[in-house]
Structure formats: structure tokens, C-alpha cells
Amino acid sequence: MTPSRRSFLMGAAALSAAVATPEMVRAAAALDAVAATKADWALATRDIEGDIARRTMRLIHGRAPAGLQGALYRNGPARFRRAGGSATHWFDGDGMMRAFRIQDGQATLEARFADTPKRRTETELGAVVTPGFGTKGDARARIGSNDDANAANTAVMVAGDQVWALWEAGSPLAMSVSDLSTTGFVTLRDDLKGMPFQAHPRYASDGSIWNVGLAGNRAVIWRLNADRSLNDAQIVALPRASYMHDFTATDRHVILVLQPWVFETHAMPVISGLAWRPEMGTQVLVLDKDDLSERRLYDLPGFFHFHLGDAWVERDGTIRFDVAASGDPRFAVDGARVLVDGHGVVPGDPAKLALITLRPNGRADMTYSDVVGEFPKADPRRAGLKRSLTSHTSGETRGRPLPTGLAVHDWDSGRSNAFEFGVHQVVEEAVFVPKPGATAERDAWLVGPSVNLKDGRTELHVFDVARIEDGPVATWQADMALPVGFHGVWAG
């Protein structure tokens, strides 16, 4: 028999029947119900009922470095489950802004929910009803604009006496620096109300701040002044409608990495409209900051990513940046559901660091390290400029979600140094904080929290970048555990 589409489909049907019959699925579900024990990491996606008043954290290790003063603002989902229906995806919980303040050797923690229309609606209904990245929602949703679905849960930037809670598909939500109370959505110019402002703004050495927002195969490129006012916003056409969580920039270029996870249908939740087409490869679109119509397109083999490192351009025009890359979007589709379930196996392999090189002759290549890592961060003094170091979370293993350590990778030497807490800690993104008056790349601290699963407490750690393998130089512990967050920013 000649193989045909029909026989192939029938074969596929027979195969899937052999792999998972309805009876097997039911049996597995019953087993889950019996053994509904939560994984040891389930605290990392716990629900928080209400705002957390400022409290002193207890120094449990080391001492605060002299000269480290400021606040780490972090955002992340902190409420997933409601009696009438729950978020089913890690990216769809209500945003909660955390402030870890370090002053005179003391640390405090407070946290407050972003007071969004989504949260108000769902509090009133006692149910999560709003469709999101991976949560289906239901007919009770009240969405008159994209900001009505804005979870304000992904990242944060400081803007004067405000912090802006950032999401992916809507406006920044302004909150007070002093008490984290919500002011409201930010409209940078009246005719741009509601335009998406993504979660990873890039800060340039000239003080300008760049960001993107996507709608299908079009992007808005935001350019803000140092005071967070709008300098310019331009619409650019993209070669494909790709899912993009992050972009990067050199001091001269905006770089959009278009992975082969593409929108094929308009559907909610977001992931239901996306298809993984690795054969399409990954495209890298480079735009000139001074003239966004000046563009260059590079081709790479297909890979999946959320996060990119800051980029730089070398004297001969070669552009480099790093990425936490993985083979497919299974974490984004299925792994993030496991996290909210609080048990189960996350499919696929954890992301590894890779270095992407875009050459003046139009060729691009990508070199994988063997370093498992996510949440890449770098020296803010070198944003858009040549650097060698990337800090990142580490320790994630196949089958068990969430990182357990923190590491620094040196792209010049190829050396990696890491500190592994062990599986009783879930380690969150740490930010790079330059030491006062210092200029060398290693003259910096990493400041970031973890959830100590054994103690059931949130901790805040300070590492010395030059000696990360020695472990934290200071650790404070709160009297409670917040769920793990996504991204933060340091305000010194």
C-alpha cells in the first residue's frame, strides 16, 4: 500500500489510542485524586490571600555589605485559585509587587497586589474568568479592552515615585514606590492608549529606554526618555507573527528574535493560537535605533526561548547576545500548567545558555554552552556594550521544575561559577547591583530571593559576583513565604 495522508492519519490514530485510551486517562486521573499529594516545590506557586504589610526580615547568615542600600522591586503572580474557577497556567495569576528594602544593614519585605480590573472582576465573582496566556477563562469575563485582561504580573520598572507593573499585552500599571498602592494604567500619549508595553525594557547608556509591544506581525517600538516620558513610538512590520516575550538591544540596535512559535489562529488563551514550526527556523530582525526602517534579517536554526541577555556590537559590526534557549515550547504550554497544579512532571529539558553572533556578512550562528540557566541578567553599567558576564538561575533538572542555584557565566573564558542551594530552595532571578564607585564587571553584587521550602519562608540573598561559588554574603529570612516571582529591578 502506498503511504497516503489517510493511512498516516489512521496510523497516528491507532498509535494515540495505544498510548492513551480514555480508560487509561480516567485511571490516571483517579490515581491523581488518590495520591493528590503536592510536590515538594508546590509552595512556589502558593496563593496569597491579601496584601503583605511591611515586615522586618531576620538576618540568618553573614552580614549586609557596606554600601548596599536600596530596594529590589519584584513582580510575579501570587493568586491562581478561586472557589469558582482557577487560573491553570503559571503566567495568569494576579500580579503582586514585592519590595525588598535594604537600609543600614536591615532588610524589610512588603508585597501588594496590583489592583487591576481583572482582579476586581474575579474577586467579585469568586472565580478566575479572564482568558490569559494559558488560562481559558469563561463567558463571565469582562473584557472591554486588553487592559481589562492585564494581570500586571510579569516585571517592573521604576519611574520616579512610581513602579510600573509590566505585563505583555497591555499598558504599564503604575504603583506607588512608597506603599505599592495602585495608581492606574499608564498612557504614554493619548493616541497610544492601551498599546502593549512588554515586560523587558532595555536601558541604554545614553539614558534612553527601549521597549516593544506586539500585535500579530506588527510591533510598536517604544523609545522613552530617562525621565520615563515618551520620546517616540513607531510601528514596524515583522516578517512573521511570532510569540515574543523579550527583545534585546545594543547601544545602536533594537533586536527582535522571531522564534518559530507562530500565531496561526486568533484564539484565546494565547497558547491555543500558537503553532510550533521548528522547520521555519528562528529569524533575528535587527533595526537601527536612529532609523527603524534600516533593518537586517538573519536566519538561525529554530529554537525556543523566553529570555535574552543584553546585546553589544563589536568594532567590526559583529553583534552578540546570549539567550536561555530550549528545544521547544513544552514548558510554556504544559510545564507552566504543572506548576499551578502543584504536582506532576514538567516535560522537556531545562533551557541552556547560548551565544548568538550576527556577523557583518549577514551570517548568523549560535553556540550552545552546556550551562543550564534561565533569567539571564548582566551588568547595568554595560547595557548595550561589550561585556563578558551573565548571571542566571541554575540547577534545574529534567523532570523537576524551578531552579535551585545561582551562577555567573563568563563568555570570554567559558568558565562558569555557581552556588547550589539544594532542592530545598527555589531560587528566583537575581539582579546585578554595581558596587558604589566601582567599574569592573565583577565589582557587583547579585541580589535576589528564594523560597526556602524546608522552612516555608521567603529569603533574600546577596552574593558577590566575583565569588558567587562561596554562597551568599548575607541572607535574610521573612516570617512567611511568597510564591516565586518572575522579574525584578534594583533601585539604588
Added chain:
Amino acid sequence: MKTFAAITPVLALVAAAVVSAPAFAADLTVEFPTAAPQGQIMVALFGSETNYGGEGQPVRYAMVDAAGGQKSATFEGLPDGDYAVRAFHDLNGDGKMNTNPFGMPTEPYAFSNNAVGNMGPASWDRARFAAAGVAVQSIDLK
């Protein structure tokens, strides 16, 4: 007889109309208490799901001179029944509902009952209200 027979139903209708006028006519006031004092507010009143859904005309419409200090529109003598309002605030007075480059509205809009849709305009079921006698809808344009 023939003449009388012909005229009786008409008289009956007239009499019914006169006698029952207070019970069969509604005066609806649509208020916009939080509207900014600029531009004009376009108000369209619909009397059926089909027309509200975009396939027909409003039963009444009004332009509220927000810049001139007005904050409400009144529709008098409406037949009792179910209605729904669509309104938007033409802040810059250009006669259009402006949108951002991705096509999303940038000028405030709202529906009766302050109903919000589900990725689209509020449905008739959410925005519908019964008008009889003196009725008031207070709407926050967002």
C-alpha cells in the same frame, strides 16, 4: 353601523393611548457623572437586540456637549420596554471614535449598566435595562 364599526377600534386606540399615556411612556435620562468637561459624548439608544448588535438604527440618539458643561441626555416619551445604550466620548471633537495604531479605542466608551463585554462590545443581555416611567442610567465612560 358600518361607519361606527369602522371607527370604534380607532376610538378605542385613541382612548387607550390618552388614558394610559403615563403608563406606556418612559422618560430616560442617561448621565455621565465622571466625564471630563471636553468634547462631546455620542449616545445611541437601541430598543432591540438586533439593532443594538449593529444591524439597525438606534431608536434615539443624542450628542452631549461635555465641553459646554452638559453631563446628561434625556430621551422623553419612549415606549416602555427594554433598551440598551452605546456611548463614547469624542474627547477631541473630531466626530470619530479614535483608535491606537493596533485598532483599539483610545477614547472612553461605555454601555448601559456599565456593562463590559467579553473581548468586544457588551452584549445586549449585559447592557439591557427596562425603561418605564422615569428611568436613569448613570454611566462611567472608560
